Amino acid sequence: MSRKVYLDHAATTPVRPEVAEAITRYMVEEFGNASSIHSFGRAARKGLEEAREHVASLIGADAREIIFTSGGTESDNMALKGVAEACRQRGKHIITSKIEHHAVLHTAEHLEKEGFEVTYLDVDSDGLIDPDDVRRAIRDDTILVSVMFANNEVGTIEPIGEIGKICKEKGVVFHSDGVQAVGSIPIDVNELGLDLLTISAHKMYGPKGVGALYVRKGTKIAPIIHGGAHERGKRAGTENVAGIVGFGKAAELARIEMDERQNHLLPLRDRLIRGILERIDDVKLNGHPTKRLPNNVNVSIMYVEGESMLLNLDMMGVAASSGSACTSGSLEPSHVLLAMGVPHEVAHGSLRMTLGSANTEEDVDYVIDCLEEIVKRLRAMSPLATTRKG
Numbered sequence: 001m002s003r004k005v006y007l008d009h010a011a012t013t014p015v016r017p018e019v020a021e022a023i024t025r026y027m028v029e030e031f032g033n034a035s036s037i038h039s040f041g042r043a044a045r046k047g048l049e050e051a052r053e054h055v056a057s058l059i060g061a062d063a064r065e066i067i068f069t070s071g072g073t074e075s076d077n078m079a080l081k082g083v084a085e086a087c088r089q090r091g092k093h094i095i096t097s098k099i100e101h102h103a104v105l106h107t108a109e110h111l112e113k114e115g116f117e118v119t120y121l122d123v124d125s126d127g128l129i130d131p132d133d134v135r136r137a138i139r140d141d142t143i144l145v146s147v148m149f150a151n152n153e154v155g156t157i158e159p160i161g162e163i164g165k166i167c168k169e170k171g172v173v174f175h176s177d178g179v180q181a182v183g184s185i186p187i188d189v190n191e192l193g194l195d196l197l198t199i200s201a202h203k204m205y206g207p208k209g210v211g212a213l214y215v216r217k218g219t220k221i222a223p224i225i226h227g228g229a230h231e232r233g234k235r236a237g238t239e240n241v242a243g244i245v246g247f248g249k250a251a252e253l254a255r256i257e258m259d260e261r262q263n264h265l266l267p268l269r270d271r272l273i274r275g276i277l278e279r280i281d282d283v284k285l286n287g288h289p290t291k292r293l294p295n296n297v298n299v300s301i302m303y304v305e306g307e308s309m310l311l312n313l314d315m316m317g318v319a320a321s322s323g324s325a326c327t328s329g330s331l332e333p334s335h336v337l338l339a340m341g342v343p344h345e346v347a348h349g350s351l352r353m354t355l356g357s358a359n360t361e362e363d364v365d366y367v368i369d370c371l372e373e374i375v376k377r378l379r380a381m382s383p384l385a386t387t388r389k390g
């Protein structure tokens with residue numbers, strides 16, 4: 001019973017040893033400031049620009065279109081606030097969805113206070129956004145559409161290509177929060193018609209505190225951090241060279257291992273889903289059954305509290321989540337599940353398990369056993385469960 005199973009890769013991933021090695025080298029040996037003209041500076045600059053190539057190549061972009069940031073949250077802020085400021089003369093309307101990460105939702109709410117108007121699109125019961133809703137919501141004064149690539153809680157993959165086509169047709173800038181998708185599924189910004197794409201290193205086996213915003217050539221965006229002329233004048237501050245080099249390594253590995261990782265994760269994901277549905281009664285899978293991230297399992301287990309399941313799983317060495325890491329610990333049910341029409345009491349019994357490279361079939365079988373036992377125990381104590389069948 002000393003097994004440890006980490007099933008919270010949507011919250012963060014371990015750093016790959018190759019990545020850690022690259023980071024150490026750029027902290028200890030190639031420690032120069034990338035803006036310095038001497039050999040130390042040039043060595044740092046070389047590492048930085050190689051990393052830019054790797055990140056760009058993962059999403060089919062040009063290296064000059066990659067701006068390094070402090071992570072997904074900053075990239076989302078930069079996309080929304082940067083476009084809002086650059087385009088405020090043209091219009092004040094922004095479109096996003098009800099299931100975005102708080103980095104987008106709270107930024108949109110902030111912009112509303114600044115005088116912008118925001119439309120929050122609904123989703124269906126699988127968490128899917130209807131591209132026709134995007135088309136209908138676009139007005140003459142719409143300056144930005146921001147729709148996440150794949151949801152961090154339920155794993156649903158949105159119809160980004162279709163939305164991109166509509167935005168292009170209407171001449172509206174299109175941003176996507178790709179934090180959960182980039183590195184996990186194949187993405188080509190040109191095929192999909194993306195103008196801005198948010199990426200975070202620590203969700204793809206890179207370090208925390210590093211990310212990027214892809215900015216299509218010609219897209220107007222104002223800086224949100226002012227200072228030196230770093231990152232083509234779009235993001236001031238001495239570059240986190242070591243972190244960025246680690247991010248580059250993580251991006252390179254993700255590109256090379258993309259198929260291999262999917263082939264590893266998909267059967268594990270489906271084994272976990274099948275096991276839970278077969279062995280536990282009154283369970284519902286949240287999120288789209290097939291348009292779904294290869295590592296995401298999200299279930300609502302009736303008549304039990306998500307938090308109780310988490311604590312019990314933790315005691316058995318299993319790390320999962322009851323939604324997003326940011327809402328865990330609060331008693332508010334997930335805004336994503338509520339937007340999908342999941343009733344409050346069902347949303348409270350939700351569990352997110354996100355797989356990663358190191359997970360095995362044995363892990364999955366162990367977790368199914370643990371969960372079956374925990375649910376049996378919790379339901380035996382639950383007044384809701386004892387009365388449920390009359």
Ligand SMILES: *Cc1c(COP(=O)(O)O)cnc(C)c1O
Pocket residue numbers: 010011070071072073074076101103148150151152177178179180200201202203209210211
């Ligand atoms: C984790 C996450 C973020 C935030 O990224 P950080 O690098 O942790 O700031 C944004 N959006 C989504 C969808 C995420 O999963």
